[in-house]
Amino acid sequence: MALRSVVSRKTLAPALRHYRSLTTFTLPDLPYDYGALEPAISGEIMRLHHQKHHQTYVTNYNKALEQLDAAVSKGDAKGVVQLQSALKFNGGGHVNHSIFWQNLKPVSEGGGEPPHGALGWAIDKDFGSLEALVKKINSEGAALQGSGWVWLALDKEQKILKVETTPNQDPLVTKGVSLVPLLGVDVWEHAYYLQYKNVRPDYLTNIWKVINWKYASEVYEKESA
Amino acid sequence: MALLRSIAISSNKTITLARSARALTTTTLPPLPYSYDALEPVISGEIMMLHHQKHHQTYVTNYNSALELLHTAMDKGDVSAVVGLQSAVKFNGGGHINHSIFWKNLRPVNAGGGEPPHKKLGWQIDTDFGSFNALISIMNAEGAALQGSGWVWLAFDKELKRLEVETTANQDPLVTKGATLVPLLGIDVWEHAYYLQYKNVKLEYLKNIWKVINWEYAGEVYEKEAQWCDLSEETK
Numbered sequence: 136m137a138l139r140s141v142v143s144r145k146t147l148a149p150a151l152r153h154y155r156s157l158t159t160f161t162l163p164d165l166p167y168d169y170g171a172l173e174p175a176i177s178g179e180i181m182r183l184h185h186q187k188h189h190q191t192y193v194t195n196y197n198k199a200l201e202q203l204d205a206a207v208s209k210g211d212a213k214g215v216v217q218l219q220s221a222l223k224f225n226g227g228g229h230v231n232h233s234i235f236w237q238n239l240k241p242v243s244e245g246g247g248e249p250p251h252g253a254l255g256w257a258i259d260k261d262f263g264s265l266e267a268l269v270k271k272i273n274s275e276g277a278a279l280q281g282s283g284w285v286w287l288a289l290d291k292e293q294k295i296l297k298v299e300t301t302p303n304q305d306p307l308v309t310k311g312v313s314l315v316p317l318l319g320v321d322v323w324e325h326a327y328y329l330q331y332k333n334v335r336p337d338y339l340t341n342i343w344k345v346i347n348w349k350y351a352s353e354v355y356e357k358e359s360a
Numbered sequence: 361m362a363l364l365r366s367i368a369i370s371s372n373k374t375i376t377l378a379r380s381a382r383a384l385t386t387t388t389l390p391p392l393p394y395s396y397d398a399l400e401p402v403i404s405g406e407i408m409m410l411h412h413q414k415h416h417q418t419y420v421t422n423y424n425s426a427l428e429l430l431h432t433a434m435d436k437g438d439v440s441a442v443v444g445l446q447s448a449v450k451f452n453g454g455g456h457i458n459h460s461i462f463w464k465n466l467r468p469v470n471a472g473g474g475e476p477p478h479k480k481l482g483w484q485i486d487t488d489f490g491s492f493n494a495l496i497s498i499m500n501a502e503g504a505a506l507q508g509s510g511w512v513w514l515a516f517d518k519e520l521k522r523l524e525v526e527t528t529a530n531q532d533p534l535v536t537k538g539a540t541l542v543p544l545l546g547i548d549v550w551e552h553a554y555y556l557q558y559k560n561v562k563l564e565y566l567k568n569i570w571k572v573i574n575w576e577y578a579g580e581v582y583e584k585e586a587q588w589c590d591l592s593e594e595t596k
Contacts, residue, residue: 183559183560187559187560188560191560220507224507280447280451280530280531281508281509281510281529281530281531281550282508282509282551283508302508303507303508304507304508323508323551324509324550324551324552324555325551325555325560328551328552328555328556329555329556329559332410332414332556333410333414333415333418333552
């Protein structure tokens with residue numbers, strides 16, 4: 136790590152070295168067994184999704200961070216800019232999947248139970264009913280071209296709920312800085328193909344049985360305070 | 361389907377919109393030139409069946425729907441609807457184009473699948489990439505690095521008269537990367553193309569698919585598009 140050095144002349148030196156530490160990331164544990172979301176999502180899918188896909192995003196994000204750190208230290212602007220794609224993709228993958236595991240819950244622990252309290256009322260106000268919201272998320276998710284995510288978002292600024300989609304591993308914030316993810320549904324083929332094959336709408340219909348509305352409510356209440 | 365031609369000319373000499381007869385040609389799913397399990401063990405029969413009968417068929421069906429809607433919108437002069445339909449046209453039309461090429465890019469081993477390219481395409485590959493193995497290395501790397509869904513292509517640039525490796529996102533056809541690019545070979549790297557068999561290990565799928573690549577077809581397309589004055593026969 137570079138030590139702080141200050142140039143003695145009165146003009147500001149072009150490169151000011153700061154001391155920085157690099158925080159890397161680890162794969163968060165799943166709060167339930169791989170098989171605990173069956174039959175909505177198979178244990179095989181959960182295991183691959185967590186141990187392979189999410190782990191790969193974490194590994195590659197850490198690699199990109201190390202390279203970014205080196206490029207920043209050297210003042211290598213071109214290198215820094217070139218790394219943005221890997222950072223967004225892998226960092227986004229890590230962010231999105233970390234939220235996703237919390238969005239899911241085994242039925243035996245309350246998965247699928249509809250939202251109550253403030254979030255329940257907000258859903259009725261902004262979409263008419265929970266059924267209408269589910270229908271909209273399912274339709275947006277089914278229509279998404281390629282890989283991506285469909286989100287229930289809170290717009291902190293406008294104080295309304297919105298349904299948004301993001302392509303690939305773009306996090307929700309890329310659609311608006313005031314958007315907070317309450318619930319994300321992964322519609323990449325790896326999220327469902329082994330079980331549902333090409334029938335993405337069936338995956339979407341079934342995933343509601345294991346959605347953890349309690350977590351979504353907690354985030355909503357915290358962010359709308 | 362065709363509208364009657366009617367010309368309405370208003371009395372003050374301006375010509376109002378003329379309705380002309382326009383035909384609508386829809387598309388159908390092309391049959392696979394081999395049986396579903398003929399590419400095993402490289403690509404499973406289950407994948408080929410789903411890929412052809414479900415994925416490609418859906419692109420065909422939805423492209424035809426989009427075309428019908430486009431036809432109607434054009435009749436009505438509904439610009440907003442015409443523009444609104446372009447996403448569905450590109451995605452589904454692209455899906456149909458890309459997969460139609462893909463089925464021809466594959467061939468069972470016992471029918472020549474995997475045999476390296478010879479003659480003109482072989483020489484062009486050596487010229488532009490150094491060697492056949494170098495080309496494969498590049499395509500595998502590009503395919504593995506592709507973020508999300510898409511395709512990796514061996515393209516012939518008709519203008520620059522050289523081969524290039526390109527990638528396209530989702531179902532964008534190769535031509536979206538350049539009007540002069542001709543697809544010789546496309547590899548589908550959407551997860552549906554390999555997941556049931558290779559799971560998350562996209563690179564294994566890429567390494568193995570070369571065993572069933574139909575270089576004869578790629579060579580035919582290349583020779584047709586390149587239309588070289590055949591200097592190579594005299595100099596070699």
